[in-house]
Each structure stands twice: as structure tokens, then as C-alpha cells.
Amino acid sequence: MSVADSQPTAPQSLYAAREPVFPKRVYGKFRNLKWVIMIVTLGIYYVMPWIRWDRGPSLPDQAVLLDLANRRFFFFWIEIWPHEFYFVAGLLVMAGLGLFLFTSALGRVWCGYACPQTVWTDLFILVERWIEGDRNARLRLHRQKKWDLRKARLRLTKWITWLLIAVATGGAWVFYFTDAPTLLVDLVTLNAHPIAYTTIAVLTGTTFFFGGFAREQICIYACPWPRIQAAMMDEDTLTVGYREWRGEPRKNSEAVKAGAEQGDCIDCMACVNVCPVGIDIRDGQQLECITCALCIDACDDIMARIGKPRGLIDYMALTDEVSERAGSAPKPIIKHVLRPRTILYTALWSLVGLGLIFALFIRSDIDLTVAPVRNPTYVMLSDGAIRNTYEVRIRNMHHEERTFEITVKGDPAIRLELEGSTDARVSVPADEMLLQRVYLVAPSGTAAARMDRTDARLWIEDMVNGERAYRDTVFNGKAE
Numbered sequence: 001m002s003v004a005d006s007q008p009t010a011p012q013s014l015y016a017a018r019e020p021v022f023p024k025r026v027y028g029k030f031r032n033l034k035w036v037i038m039i040v041t042l043g044i045y046y047v048m049p050w051i052r053w054d055r056g057p058s059l060p061d062q063a064v065l066l067d068l069a070n071r072r073f074f075f076f077w078i079e080i081w082p083h084e085f086y087f088v089a090g091l092l093v094m095a096g097l098g099l100f101l102f103t104s105a106l107g108r109v110w111c112g113y114a115c116p117q118t119v120w121t122d123l124f125i126l127v128e129r130w131i132e133g134d135r136n137a138r139l140r141l142h143r144q145k146k147w148d149l150r151k152a153r154l155r156l157t158k159w160i161t162w163l164l165i166a167v168a169t170g171g172a173w174v175f176y177f178t179d180a181p182t183l184l185v186d187l188v189t190l191n192a193h194p195i196a197y198t199t200i201a202v203l204t205g206t207t208f209f210f211g212g213f214a215r216e217q218i219c220i221y222a223c224p225w226p227r228i229q230a231a232m233m234d235e236d237t238l239t240v241g242y243r244e245w246r247g248e249p250r251k252n253s254e255a256v257k258a259g260a261e262q263g264d265c266i267d268c269m270a271c272v273n274v275c276p277v278g279i280d281i282r283d284g285q286q287l288e289c290i291t292c293a294l295c296i297d298a299c300d301d302i303m304a305r306i307g308k309p310r311g312l313i314d315y316m317a318l319t320d321e322v323s324e325r326a327g328s329a330p331k332p333i334i335k336h337v338l339r340p341r342t343i344l345y346t347a348l349w350s351l352v353g354l355g356l357i358f359a360l361f362i363r364s365d366i367d368l369t370v371a372p373v374r375n376p377t378y379v380m381l382s383d384g385a386i387r388n389t390y391e392v393r394i395r396n397m398h399h400e401e402r403t404f405e406i407t408v409k410g411d412p413a414i415r416l417e418l419e420g421s422t423d424a425r426v427s428v429p430a431d432e433m434l435l436q437r438v439y440l441v442a443p444s445g446t447a448a449a450r451m452d453r454t455d456a457r458l459w460i461e462d463m464v465n466g467e468r469a470y471r472d473t474v475f476n477g478k479a480e
Helices: 029-050 086-106 109-113 116-132 135-143 149-177 180-188 194-214 216-222 225-232 294-306 318-325 333-337 340-362
Strands: 064-067 072-075 078-080 239-242 313-316 366-372 386-396 402-409 415-418 425-428 432-442 453-462 468-476
Touching: 029 064, 029 109, 029 116, 029 149, 029 180, 029 294, 064 149, 086 109, 086 225, 086 333, 086 340, 109 116, 116 135, 116 149, 116 194, 116 216, 149 180, 149 194, 180 194, 194 216, 294 313, 366 453, 366 468, 386 402, 386 425, 386 453, 386 468, 402 415, 402 432, 425 432, 432 453
Parallel strands: none
Antiparallel strands: 064 072, 072 078, 239 313, 366 386, 386 432, 402 425, 402 453, 415 432, 453 468
């Protein structure tokens, strides 16, 4: 054994330093579709808080508002109260089923087109391309070790533009939680709550870093979906793939040099140069691929230039590969999309949506909860009567003040009294909840007073339109 062999060797590093990805600009139908989706999604995000919606003098006029102070969510004509959280839960279930559906049918199409990380990364790359130039120019600038005035000017301009976009992103988010015009004035005049500034700062920092520097690293390492998506896909899922049986052997490959007939792939690297995650789709399906289809646009453009048919890189399924290798035509797209799994997801998604719509139309504009006061369970009055105390919360979800009458049904001997009121009627302001203490009294000697528990039902009735609601409770007597 030599002296060199006896020396301890340093452990191999398991971390590879990130090589920045500089996607080349590409033209085509999928790139145009991504531009449209980016404009629509960013437009909705930035503009939505500024849309007004008249709900009357006592309610906010912001179309979309998560009113944490009053614990309500406003979406145009829809108003969701805390006890109606099942609407939010239903929407989350629909979002999950929708993600399963799209992944089952088209792979990571959500990641490639509508994921916020993808949308903002596209925007940041667009700014980078405007300022520093296309791929080759950005590569030269990156490899330039010496910082001269030009490089400093370009980088500073790019970072400032990114920062402004990031600030607008964080600012738009806080506008969803309070009146946007009022908050904007408070932010500019430094009168806003510190939470608003903190939230904007955090979202600014994350947007700036994720969209400007982390980019594909978020998709590869931080996002769990690439590792879950396989459970949603099968051999009929349409995803971006390379027709290796048509493209190989490539131009200038050893096989071609040895006399083999050349395939359609000329090894131009266009598909690699436009990929936002820096992979080579010709190596097969990879965890990093976000199915954005920009490689399809790039390859189709090259095929058109050299007079070859499009589709060397295309949306395809594993079953297509088997049939095409055998010389058969691929299965129609509609048969890939409409199969038992996707039909099941669509049916479940539709059922949840229809259930939410049905619940929205049948929900009442009044509601109450009844909470017996358990300490003490009952009180014996001076005349021997037994009294139970209840805290009744009445929600008036109308946009005007309403008067409600409270009554009790059950043992006819039980009478109802309201704290602070001479009758059984209370007024509840518009879009508010009233806490009212209610007493149920059973005279001495009655069955309710002697029994341990007696069923009772409290009713409220809207004196304007006669709408009613009830809650069941129990009356606790002195068991004999």
C-alpha cells in the first residue's frame, strides 16, 4: 500500500452547487397560452381588492374582503359567516379534487401554467430578459467575473424592478383583509398597523427570493407535489414526452457515424435551452419536469425549419408509445382524458360544487345558538320555582335591523323571560350577532320542576317576514 493510499480521503459532498438556469425565449401556442394565463391570474390578484360592490350603508363595499375584525368573508354578493366555514372547507376539497383531476389527465399541468411559483418566475424571467437580453447575453453576463459599470447597472436595474414587483405582491395581499383605498393611504402616510408592514415585508422577501433566485429549486426541492403526482397518474395520462423511436439516433451520434440512418433529432439543444428547470426531456420523464410544454414549441419550430413533421416532443401517454412503436396510430386525446379515473374525479368535484351551491341557496338569513349556563345548573327561587339560565346568540344576516320574538316549546308550564326586557322581543342590528341571556322558569310542583331533565325547544321568529329558526335544549329540574 502506498503512502497516498493510506491517507484518509475527504467524504464526497452530497450537495451540488446550483447552476443558474437561463431559459431562451420561445414562440408558440403553449408559450402564448402561458402568457394569457399569467396576465389573467396576475390581473385577478392585483386588481380584485379594488373592485367595489355596494352592500348598503352598514357593510364594506369591497367586492372581495376577508374581514377578520368582524369574522366574515365577502365575495361579491356572497357573505360567509364563521359558523358557515363548511363553505371554505368545501372549496378546499374542490381545489384538491381539481388538482387530482388535472394531474390524472395532463400531468403537472397546474405546475406548468397556473402555480404561483411558475407565474411569478415567468414574470421575473421576462423582466430579466428585457433588461439583460436573451439567454446568450444573460449567460455572458453571468460568466463575466469582473463587475464593471455595465454589469452593475444591469443587475441593479433588474433587482430594483424585481423588488418593486415583490412589494406590489405583498401589498396586494394585505388589501384583501381590509378596505384597500383606506389601507393604501395609511401605508403611504405610515399610519398603518405594524402587522400590515410586517406582512408586506415577509411577502416581499419571499417573492423576491423565490421568483428571482430560487426559481426551479422551489419546484424541485421545496414543493411536495412532484413526489405525490405519481399516485395520480397512470399509463393513459398525457404528459410531455420525447418520441425516442423517431428521433434516435441523433445527428453526429456514434451510431450515425457508424452508418446508421439518422433520426429526426438534430441535437440542436433547443428543447434544453428553453426549459425553465434546465432538464433534457430526451432523457425521459423526470421529477423536475413541470409540464410547461415550452420544449414542444421549441422543437416544433426546429422541425418546421428542417422540413420534418411536428411532434418529436409532444403531449403523449405511455400507451401511445407502445402503439406508435408497433406502427399503430395513437389513441385519440379524448379517450386519454375521459377514462374511469378522471370521470370519477369529475363526478366527485361536481357533486361537491353542486352541494355548496345548494347549501348557499337554502341557507337561512337568521341563526341562533343556545348554551345552557351550567354553574349552577338551576336556581330555586323564593316561591319554589326552578329557573334555568341560557345564553342565546341570535345572528341577523340581513342588511337591516330586525326584531325577533323568542318563544319556548315543550312543557306548557315552562315560561320564558328575557334579561333586561319586559317582553320576549329583541332587536338585532344589521349583519350582527346579539348575545341575549334567557331564563326558563318552571313553577313549583310542575312536572318540569320535579323531573331531572325536560326537553325544550327555543324558537326565534323574524317579525318582518316570519322566518323562523330553533335549537333544542334541556330544562334541568330538582329531581325528587
